[in-house]
Amino acid sequence: MTGLDAKFAAGQPAPQDLWEMDRRHALHPWTNFGSFEKDGALVIARGEGCYLWDAEGRRYLDAVGGLWCTNLGLGRKDMAQAIADQAERLAFSNTFVDVTNEPSARLAAKLASLAPGDLNRVHFTTGGSTAVDTAARLVWYYQSCRGQRQKTDLVAREHSYHGSTYLSQSVGKRPGDRVEEFRYMEAGIHHLSVPNPYRRPEGMSEEAFCDFLVAEFEDLIARVGADRIGGFFAEPIQASGGVIVPPKGYLRRMWEICRRHDILFIADEVVTAFGRLGHWFASEDVFEVIPDVITCAKGLTSGYQPLGAMIFSDRIWEVMAEGGERWFTSGLTYAGHPVACAAGLKTIEIIENEGLLANAAEVGDYFLERLQGLEALPLVGQVRGQRLMVCVENVGNKDSKEPLPDGANESKRISDAAEAMGLMVRPIGHLNVMSPPLVITKPQVDFVAETLEKAIRKVTDELVREGYRIG
Template sequence: MSEFDQYNTNQIVEDDKNHFLHPWQYFDSFKEEGALPIAKAEGAYIYDTDGNKMLDAIGGMWCTNIGLGREDMVEAIADQVRQMAYANPMVDMTNIPAGQLAKKLAELAPGDLNHVFLSCGGSTAVDTAFRLIHFYQNCRGLHDKKHIIARKEAYHGSTYAAMSIGGKKADHVKEFDYITDTIHHISTPYYYRAPEGLSEEEYTDTLIKEFEDKIEELGGAGKVAAFFAEPIMGSGGVIVPPKGYIQRMWETCKANDILYVSDEVVTAFGRVGHWFASEDVFAIQPDIITSAKGLTSGYQPLGATIFSDGIWDVIAASGKGRYFAHGFTYSGHPVACRAALKNIEIIEDEKILEHVREVGPYFQQELEKLVDLPIVGEVRGKNFMICIENVANKQTKELFAEELDIGRWITDEAAKRGVLVRPIGHLNVLSPPIILTKEQVDHIVSTLRESIEAVMLDLEKQGLWSDLSKSA
């Protein structure tokens, strides 16, 4: 008898359809298809309620960094629950794991980022940064310095402020409202689709000029409070910025007294081979770093907003009776903080960052070989954060018709073969657990090749696309 015989998959799917509103749920298709019920996870693999085993090349949601089902994580979490499952975090109370984690994050973060606000995830970490920025500028007496600049196609979370800061067109559906008077967006640093003939350096020049022009348009440096940027854009398509872009944007912020917020919810805790990407990959010292996901490897919900001594010195100085009227019931939750501490310990003890710097380039290199396929326009990313951009015409970079949902088509073919990849429109994104072996990498790459070839064959059979290389 299988351990999965206990599950009635049809009933689970039906109950879920009737009662659970999912993030990003499509109401029409979901009503018919429902969701895939996951019952078990071990390492890089997940199992549905029918016992089907799949290699999770999505990594949960960019987050299951050390792999799932680890007994050492189970024991650490259980021990903390036995000792103390909850403690009030407000005002003048704390708990041991929260204090220990804040200290550890200050040690790992670059430069003088020595202060930490703990929340419940990436969205709340970004919302906290947003409120902290306004608090800081008001404490300075700069009450007009309120405008926020971010990028088109950036993703920063789904709470009200975080979604407003994000610039993904597909996420800004008309049925929701957004902050539009003080939050503004500039171009995505997307060199693959840059104007023809521009070198990376020239393209970067145009992006810097656009940023400087936007500052002036908003009334100058005295009006702009902060700039938000993912070091490598995640859900917007794993956009790796062109050479010099991140550093020059940071320098522009410094020159204009604009806070630089590095959203490392995805890139931190090993995904690109370092604790944080800001300094180690892009050589900048942000004023604020937001993080979550790999902070606990998905074992507990937790977010961290890490900020500089410079901000702290302003908000904590003078102003008798001043207090930070922001927080959550679960800020610094002891069980989540204990999970984060154990997660960091595992990454250190097992030298997982070194593993990523060894196997990550192999993952990237092998996936890049898929560009020999007629519909793969570009493979981009860094280490265990990769995107495949599918196009109908490699010469013109023309996209497939949106209704074909080419990314989903490829994802479905890969799922039939036991590998889960994430579809985002015409893209397929991979963010697997960062403990993958080279053998697992090979399995993902060969499965994707078979899946893309199967989709191309179906497209040709249905008269939806033709391989131009055959007639060349």
Template sequence: MTTLTPAFFAQFDQDRLTAADQAHYMHGYHVFDEHREQGALNIAAAEGAYIYDTAGNRYLDAVGGMWCTNIGLGREEMAQAIADQVRQLAYSNPFSDMANVTAIELCEKLASLAPGDLDHVFLTTGGSTAVDTAYRLIQFYQNSRGKPAKKHVIARHGAYHGSTYLTMSIGNKAADRAPEFDFLRDKIHHVSCPHPYRAPEGMSEADFLDFLVAEFEDKILSLGAERVAAFFAEPIMGSGGVIIPPRGYHKRMWEVCQLHDVLYVSDEVVTSFGRLGKFFASEELFGVQPDIITTAKGLTSGYLPLGACIFSERIWQVIGEPGKGRCFTHGFTYSGHPVSCASALKNIEIIERENLLAHVEDVGAYLEQRLQTLAGLPLVGDVRCQRLMACVEFVADKRSKALFPEALNIGEKIHRRAQAKGLLVRPIVHLNVMSPALTITHAQVDEIVETLRSCILETAAELQRSGQYAGH
């Protein structure tokens, strides 16, 4: 681990780095005016659940990087596993008739962890490419079984499934739909977001569930079941705002899929590898046996890029039917990269050895309990949390659930105050989202909640003084 002394941080020329960043580095989700005026928070080091900027300021990273630093950062044994693999085999061609030992071992391990007959693994470079692969696999499967018309897919409004052209089109988060971008619209359809807090006024959760299921089946029937190939769903919608669906939602949507020969794709890029206290959440928490699971992020705890598309024996038997001479002409140069696979194997070993799933059950329940103490504060409309996925939604009026004007950027206002106090949360317009490392402690949960509490109260007071918040 790097020694985080004043001498370490003194090496960084902060003005030069900021100027170089602004001049040359285009970030993901780059906000041009803001970056031009304010620059970025330049990170120099990390240890456990904390990260440090170039000035040596420490922040409790309640975002977990990007939903991914599950085992915590700066682990020496992970660095050693990566270094050992680099020395042994830094790269190997992943195509056709070549395989590397580490990728084989990882695929075997993933098959053992995945539910049911999800025994086959296509390794990718991250979550977006895992979902992209799932879509192509579905096309290949439907053509292989003689159903070339069965290509339409259904996802949900407010969903996030990746940032490639295809996966951003499958997802449908309003904030991601920049008007300067184009999106695929042919054969991609969306149904309602299963957001209980935003259900139609006067509708019970049970009635809302019935509405969602009926809407989904109606969509399949209106398109024609013979034309609908798959349904894409995150167990809990992550970037869409930690949307926890009504109880029984996934099981009933899965039953509709079964009835109409529609593949169920569970996008577990965020929810897998411990974030909800399980390696995979679909079957254990939501009672669903998917046909395909996509995963990434916590697969390596962010140490190296890697994703996976894990699929069923039923799909494998169709696409690999003997004597057909088929070739799955899809792959990436860095699929099954041996160093990334080594980091995944070490990551899984650490999760199992340190019993982090049980720890998440404990500390996650504590986070759920403590965050609910914020529900009565001004600005707070909804608090939702399941284990280590959490969100606070801010509203201008608690009774009507009316939002602040988007230009106010209420989530960013609160995030900026938190950052100044040494806490990082993720602002998404009206939301603050959290997904801390699985290793987080009860004391760190208290730090998150109390810091957020003070920032919410200070922001509410500021908005009241300026006449932008009526206080109800």
């Protein structure tokens, strides 16, 4: 037994020991092997509200919100008690075929009551990736049940992120996610242009850009054939792809095209649901769209338990269930897990009782307004988003919108500088992304804006001294 193993067995690992155990044994999601083997990982020890503490006792305001998910904030005793009570009462019961449990049944009914239109059917999963994966297969299953077995092609957008299973990552297409060592499904999946107004062609109005995007979808349908396209996947706001808010009217028009051509519209609300934009779901309340399917996760349990859901329409159910002879042979051991569903029910109860949708709307508007003040800085090209979902895009030239060379690594350097000042933001390429808990306050927003400005100024000065041209 090594010295580290002995300390672990004795229950006495020091912060440095934990760091070393992780560095020696863990493969993290999206690991970069060079930096990980050199620097290891930041060991987080506890959380309360919007704050995290690392194993050394340093405190950070978590403006990332975990990964878009800690909507209620951390350390809530009422959430912990609900989870503990359910674990004691019934820690597990499978939901395969004809078995259910009370929290699963209650949460399915609650989600149906909150979802728009006739989205009254719920299939539970373990997270967002598996919800999207199941939604893709639902498209094939539904179209086959209708006698449209060839209507299997899927459409999504560039810069989209829909998960990390083989199928969900194939549907998504975010820069940097696709590496040559992995394989992806290519046949039957089409990707349209990213609806990013900031990067629209020079001289084109936002209205004309929207027309271009809509025409592109129509052209794809004409080329491939409406009889072959079964479903269209869209995040209402493309989250990890850069918090891309589409042009006004875009999603509604894309939805109308889907209805006209008998294509299922799948709204990937893994990030936007459960309050991030001040609503239970963004599709109808923000973008005037009633999808055929909604995928969700993250804020559903505020990160206290892993849980996802695919919510779909009665119309789809009725087609699949017609005749009563078919089997839907897809599911997961932990689908409808009673403890996870109890966490989902408690999350929704707290959001309702504490008025967190209204707080997300009020403080979220203030959050975006305060951060948009950063656009005055030479390194910042645009601050965009809605409410508690914001991105700072860094550029080398504000007029041309040309980014700095990748080697500048400015977004990671900004996040590192902010972290040293007690603030966590997420670097993605040339972006810094934020999605704080719904319980964030205006004074905490002020801290985020002021600290991030200091970090950006610090990194800008360093880059200029290194010879980079910024302006």
